[in-house]
Amino acid sequence: MDPRKIDDSISVAPQISVDDVAEAARLGFRTLVANRPDxxxxxxxxxxxxxxxxxxxxxxxxxxxxxxxxxxxQDVDRFAPMIRDAEKPVLAFCRSGTRCTVLWALSAARHTPANEIFTKARGAGYDIAGLAPRMAQQASRQD
Structure with a gap:
């Protein structure tokens, strides 16, 4: 398992295995979010x-x-309240972690400055600079 911390409330990861779930619990995660279709x-x-x-x-x-x-x-509209209300810390996963990072970034753009979001994503190993226009659009919305 390769959890990549965005901040104290959320980390993202590439696909996890069933065995990784025990490790996620041991590491203190409280909520596991699957953003990958079965x-x-x-x-x-x-x-x-x-x-x-x-x-x-x-x-x-x-x-x-x-x-x-x-x-x-609509995906962001569902993700934003879920992540806000989830028991933290959260570990969200998909194939590479990028989808989870994008969902987090777009939902965070509603209440967090873009430069802070870019910095956090970059610190977790994700370059989301191409999301700037969509983040600006999301900044005008509230969750």
Whole structure:
């Protein structure tokens, strides 16, 4: 497992395994968010198995699949209140962690300056500079 800390409330990760769930719990994560659709790629662990492992280890489970490369405003509208209200810290995962980072950045743009978001994402290893126009659009919205 490769958790990449964005801030004290959220980290993102590339695809995790069922065995990684125990490590996530040991590291203190309280909520596990799956932003990857089930069966997106052969060999990917079934979400039902990850959910069972999360619950077995006392983690909250949120399944919020988002299509890679096609994050809609409706996806951000669902993500923003979920991440705000989730028991923290949160570990969100997808294929590479990028989708989760983009969802976080677009939802954070509603209440956080863009330069702070870019810095946090860069610190986690994600260059999201190309999101600037969408972040500006999100900044005019409230969650």
């Amino acid at each position: 069966h997106e790629e052969p060999g990917q662990p079934p979400m039902s198995e990850l959910e069972a492992a999360a619950r077995n280890h006392g983690l909250n489970w949120v399944y919020m699949p988002v299509e890679s490369g096609n994050i809609t405003d």
